[in-house]
Amino acid sequence: MLRISASMAKLTPLFSILTHSHRPFLTSSSTLKHTFNRCAFILSINATINTLAAQTPNSRDNDNSSSKGTIKVSARTRRKNHQESPEGILQKQLNNCSKSGDVIQALNLYDEARKLGVVLNVEHYNKILYLCSVQIGDNDGDNDNVSVSHSGLERGFEIFQQMLNDQVEPNEATFTNAARVAAAKDDPDMAFELLKQMKNFEIVPRLRSYGPALFGFCKRGDAVKAYEVDADMIESGVMAEEDELSALLEVSVEVENEDKVYEMLHRLRAVVRQVSESTLKIIEDWFRSEYAMKIGKREWDVEKIREGFVRGGGGWHGQGWLGSGQWKVVKTNVDEDGTCLSCSEKLVSIDIDPKETENFAASLSKLACQKQPKANFSHFQEWLEKNGPFDAVVDGANVGLANIAHFSFSQLDYVVRQLRELSPSKRLPLIILHMNRVTGGPAQSPNNRRLIENWKKNGVLYATPYGSNDDWYWLYAAVSCKCLLLTNDEMRDHLFQLLGSSFFPRWKEKHQVRVSASKRGVSLVLPPRYSLVIQESANGSWHVPTVSSDDPDIPRKWLCVTRSMKNSSHNLQTSTSTSDEEEAVL
Numbered sequence: 314m315l316r317i318s319a320s321m322a323k324l325t326p327l328f329s330i331l332t333h334s335h336r337p338f339l340t341s342s343s344t345l346k347h348t349f350n351r352c353a354f355i356l357s358i359n360a361t362i363n364t365l366a367a368q369t370p371n372s373r374d375n376d377n378s379s380s381k382g383t384i385k386v387s388a389r390t391r392r393k394n395h396q397e398s399p400e401g402i403l404q405k406q407l408n409n410c411s412k413s414g415d416v417i418q419a420l421n422l423y424d425e426a427r428k429l430g431v432v433l434n435v436e437h438y439n440k441i442l443y444l445c446s447v448q449i450g451d452n453d454g455d456n457d458n459v460s461v462s463h464s465g466l467e468r469g470f471e472i473f474q475q476m477l478n479d480q481v482e483p484n485e486a487t488f489t490n491a492a493r494v495a496a497a498k499d500d501p502d503m504a505f506e507l508l509k510q511m512k513n514f515e516i517v518p519r520l521r522s523y524g525p526a527l528f529g530f531c532k533r534g535d536a537v538k539a540y541e542v543d544a545d546m547i548e549s550g551v552m553a554e555e556d557e558l559s560a561l562l563e564v565s566v567e568v569e570n571e572d573k574v575y576e577m578l579h580r581l582r583a584v585v586r587q588v589s590e591s592t593l594k595i596i597e598d599w600f601r602s603e604y605a606m607k608i609g610k611r612e613w614d615v616e617k618i619r620e621g622f623v624r625g626g627g628g629w630h631g632q633g634w635l636g637s638g639q640w641k642v643v644k645t646n647v648d649e650d651g652t653c654l655s656c657s658e659k660l661v662s663i664d665i666d667p668k669e670t671e672n673f674a675a676s677l678s679k680l681a682c683q684k685q686p687k688a689n690f691s692h693f694q695e696w697l698e699k700n701g702p703f704d705a706v707v708d709g710a711n712v713g714l715a716n717i718a719h720f721s722f723s724q725l726d727y728v729v730r731q732l733r734e735l736s737p738s739k740r741l742p743l744i745i746l747h748m749n750r751v752t753g754g755p756a757q758s759p760n761n762r763r764l765i766e767n768w769k770k771n772g773v774l775y776a777t778p779y780g781s782n783d784d785w786y787w788l789y790a791a792v793s794c795k796c797l798l799l800t801n802d803e804m805r806d807h808l809f810q811l812l813g814s815s816f817f818p819r820w821k822e823k824h825q826v827r828v829s830a831s832k833r834g835v836s837l838v839l840p841p842r843y844s845l846v847i848q849e850s851a852n853g854s855w856h857v858p859t860v861s862s863d864d865p866d867i868p869r870k871w872l873c874v875t876r877s878m879k880n881s882s883h884n885l886q887t888s889t890s891t892s893d894e895e896e897a898v899l
């Protein structure tokens with residue numbers, strides 16, 4: 314049931330300022346945006362520049378000297394002057410408050426600055442607004458902290474209004490921080506209004522901009538408003554992630570909106586794939602609820618379900634809840650063939666579109682050329698063109714060091730041979746190693762020297778040049794050869810984050826081979842033969858994987874959800890066929 318919050322009816326005074334007749338500034342914001350009076354700020358900059366000119370040693374005498382040298386000195390002096398100006402000092406002090414979370418000190422600094430006529434810029438305001446939105450001592454019973462938090466919230470809007478009155482141009486952070494203040498005051502309506510105002514200012518909202526309104530409505534149990542925020546997010550091209558989808562799922566369960574629960578499960582499948590423990594709990598609660606028992610089609614068109622699988626690429630049909638009666642909810646594991654150990658259903662392997670792989674390889678190449686010396690990377694691409702394709706690529710440094718303290722060529726050689734056995738053409742994999750590893754240290758021992766020479770002779774060793782990051786090389790080689798990649802690197806650092814979250818995780822799941830070490834030695838852990846993604850079956854069952862630890866020996870936990878199948882058709886083939894590409898891979 315919808316809970317109507319009293320705060321909806323009773324709008325805060327500032328909210329009414331911003332939404333009704335008394336919002337002279339914001340109502341015509343799109344035109345006002347271009348008429349900001351930047352005079353004060355420009356005057357301040359001019360003052361700094363004038364002071365600078367006066368203070369630069371020999372600035373007049375050096376008119377004919379190297380202009381480059383003068384600019385260098387000027388830039389440094391300008392920076393110093395800015396730091397020493399009242400505005401610069403205020404910024405530094407606010408930064409310190411931000412580090413220590415001292416909202417009271419920040420408010421004192423703000424009051425002092427205004428008294429002294431210091432010209433506050435958008436950075437100053439953003440810092441203060443951020444501090445005002447931080448909930449200190451939330452519900453921990455500490456009265457001092459509660460009052461600190463309270464004064465921050467009380468003053469937040471006053472300061473935001475002052476900023477607008479002073480015609481300081483707000484940016485995304487300003488609106489997001491103001492929306493956070495609204496959310497901290499349990500006023501998601503205002504947070505949402507601020508978001509709309511941000512768009513009026515032609516400022517592109519980010520995912521974080523939606524958080525205050527979305528989580529605020531979800532917390533209040535106001536599903537209708539939460540869906541409105543969600544629709545706005547979709548319209549703005551902002552992709553909800555697990556936290557947002559999870560909150561929308563929870564509020565949908567709460568208000569017993571089965572269509573939205575179904576939609577959120579599918580969106581979690583598409584975007585998140587494997588869920589965290591907290592999301593799993595919400596899914597579990599839904600299937601165990603009395604309401605979920607009552608929903609579902611008793612009869613359905615098997616042909617439509619089949620079409621749904623084909624259209625969706627496998628793993629889901631999208632035709633709604635199937636079956637009737639109580640759901641059986643079990644936490645279980647899946648064996649290496651993809652068979653659920655609870656209901657014995659075989660999970661499917663969802664293919665990757667070859668066109669998607671090609672596009673990804675092209676964008677990866679472009680990124681690598683930007684991030685690495687271009688000549689080096691182009692040389693590698695030419696080399697790969699001449700010596701490839703390969704059935705597998707080895708991140709040599711990672712594998713030579715897997716589970717041991719010192720780099721071992723014999724360990725590397727061992728897994729290289731194992732990969733050759735797996736290769737349909739029995740070809741050695743491509744080994745990527747940094748130049749340092751190929752020339753110095755253990756590489757100098759006669760045995761290792763022979764090994765390296767043999768790899769070189771076979772055209773399977775590429776030594777990445779000094780100053781390069783070999784991650785780009787092994788990843789590019791594996792993606793462009795559409796082949797296996799041997800590394801224990803979880804590929805989560807900054808470089809891999811540049812690759813986005815839509816294609817790369819799917820590629821990684823299907824192509825990454827890991828090295829596992831035990832007392833019996835090292836062995837290869839091949840990619841799973843089924844997709845680690847929420848799966849919906851033709852008979853209406855669900856299988857939900859959780860995120861697992863990086864240790865391949867700890868089995869992943871799955872939620873298996875089934876129900877009595879009086880009207881179901883079990884003979885429907887749910888596995889999608891393995892494409893030529895995947896057959897070549899395995």
Ligand SMILES: [Zn+2]
Pocket residue numbers: 653654655656657658856873874
């Ligand atoms: Zn099962």
